[in-house]
Amino acid sequence: MRIALDGMGGDNAPEAVVKGALHALAETPPDVEIVLVGQPEVLEPLLERENASSPRLSLHPAAQVVAMDESPSVALRRMPGSSIRVCYDLHKSGEADAVVSAGNSGATMALGAVVMGRLAEVDRPALASAFPALRGPTLLIDVGANVDCSPLMLMQFGYMGSVYAERVMGLSRPKVGILSIGEEPGKGNTAVKQAAEHLKNSGLNFIGNVEGRDMFVGETQVIVCDGFVGNVCIKLVEGFADTFEYFFREYMAHSIKARLGGLLLREQFRDVASRLDYSNYGGAPLLGINGVGLIAHGASSPKAIATAVKMASNTVRAEVTRHLAEGLEQYRGRLLGDIAHS
Amino acid sequence: MRIALDGMGGDNAPEAVVKGALHALAETPPDVEIVLVGQPEVLEPLLERENASSPRLSLHPAAQVVAMDESPSVALRRMPGSSIRVCYDLHKSGEADAVVSAGNSGATMALGAVVMGRLAEVDRPALASAFPALRGPTLLIDVGANVDCSPLMLMQFGYMGSVYAERVMGLSRPKVGILSIGEEPGKGNTAVKQAAEHLKNSGLNFIGNVEGRDMFVGETQVIVCDGFVGNVCIKLVEGFADTFEYFFREYMAHSIKARLGGLLLREQFRDVASRLDYSNYGGAPLLGINGVGLIAHGASSPKAIATAVKMASNTVRAEVTRHLAEGLEQYRGRLLGDIAHS
Structure with missing residues (x-):
């Protein structure tokens, strides 16, 4: 299982994210791997400083960073190489099973919905x-x-x-x-x-x-x-x-x-x-997208990042996306308003 | 100065209101009088039991009680003799300078606006x-x-x-x-x-x-x-x-x-x-009506009632209605949307 972790997102990024990734590795089963996504020139020195070499931790480059106060529409339309987008691209292509970001939450929500798509019965995640x-x-x-x-x-x-x-x-x-x-x-x-x-x-x-x-x-x-x-x-x-x-x-x-x-x-x-x-409550899951996206608090500490990564792995293991799709399917008529509106 | 106090309103009425009135008398200057409004057959025995005879406390009859879960429109249209309405009637006619009620807050707000009217520049209190x-x-x-x-x-x-x-x-x-x-x-x-x-x-x-x-x-x-x-x-x-x-x-x-x-x-x-x-924070003032109305918490204790009565007397003394009318007057154009909408 692979969690794509936005290395550049959050008020305390990248330090808190790198430290959080290391905490998470220590606290999750050995089948959980983390793909840290972001600018290699920023993340590599940090990983070296933290002495972080683990076969369960890899780096995936992303050239752009969505600032915390950037408008989501700019992130959506003009930043094809942002760390948040690359996380979701990895999830979409199957190279990752979930995304965790403490970055710009508006951008993370928008990109999650756009890149992953929505479940059939859901108007808005x-x-x-x-x-x-x-x-x-x-x-x-x-x-x-x-x-x-x-x-x-x-x-x-x-x-x-x-x-x-x-x-x-x-x-x-x-x-x-x-x-x-x-x-x-x-x-x-x-x-x-x-x-x-x-x-x-x-x-x-x-x-x-x-x-x-x-x-x-x-x-x-x-x-x-x-x-x-x-x-x-x-x-x-x-x-x-x-x-x-x-x-x-x-x-x-x-x-x-x-x-x-x-x-x-x-x-x-x-x-x-x-x-x-x-x-202690981890990230907030973005429900209704066709995948697993967790939005961690912008001010996330390393501990908060680690909790969010653990929560993401639990969410993947619980097959929430499949259960949501199946669970919503049985309510299809009501969800789309056929019954609710009648 | 006379405060009309709804004797029948609140989860703990009438006991808490009667006790609150007595607390309030002990804690306000001697020029503050309280008119307790409600069913005499209910309030009189309570006043006797509390040994409450003060020239500053009088009883004004009101035959009806608005239940805590009654719809405000019923209180407005079909209960001309409710204790809340009688409080505002006393205020309107000048026999009271303010109203305090811990009763049905929807009804209290509706009656306050309807009986007292609104200040000229205010769409909704x-x-x-x-x-x-x-x-x-x-x-x-x-x-x-x-x-x-x-x-x-x-x-x-x-x-x-x-x-x-x-x-x-x-x-x-x-x-x-x-x-x-x-x-x-x-x-x-x-x-x-x-x-x-x-x-x-x-x-x-x-x-x-x-x-x-x-x-x-x-x-x-x-x-x-x-x-x-x-x-x-x-x-x-x-x-x-x-x-x-x-x-x-x-x-x-x-x-x-x-x-x-x-x-x-x-x-x-x-x-x-x-x-x-x-x-400790007293009642919530209903601003924008042409008078002083304080809505106390439905679960008000005697202390809360007393605080609300004190607050009402402070509000009257501060001439809030006049200041609100004057203060709003200078913003008249903006308030009515002439500027805001342009």
């Missing part, structure tokens, strides 16, 4: 993210691929999330909810209200509206939302985690008693921090 | 909520009054939030941002991108896009969003606070070391909890 909740991870879908969503797209997200939760997260008949502003049916904006009607007739284990506060409970295993709301939410949680850490550091800097308390609770603080640490 | 942030409270607007928002409505929210932040929160030239999914201009959904263009030309101290994580920083004092996104966000933060508390209670229940640490950090935990406790 969506980004899913496992969200830390009390009773285990909850899958939030979409967290940023589609900012303006039709009710039909939202329903498709429900199907994709449900199949993914079943196949990769190992949940049977996962509960699917739609993020809204009240639990009662009929609450929400226009798109959400219509999507809830579709989902009610979807054959999925749809439990209705869920609210912001339910995201932390984990009663609902798949939460559907548009990519604008989902993205705001995951960044809000990040901000919360940072703020929480900041406060307790301040407390401890200013009081010996607090410092002692902090020492006694060190394990527990670590536990909370780890539950909130996106780097 | 919006609910604003002070959000706990590192550098002091940030005003999030809208947090639930309008689920589908046009770019022009979003711009108006920016004006209302800015005037409120200036007059009630005491901030000079408050920084206004729009909630989006990336800091770069051009990121966001269709409505947000257009609203950002309007806001750039608004004459406000507009700093551009802010992200979910920025909500906790407090660099931006007024954050504009549609009521759907805003409502999801405030409930997400509530869920986070509850989860945080749950975790530490569990830790302490299972480890003596953790319990001791918790004791040493007791003050700090209280500080964090209090920063996250919506009941």
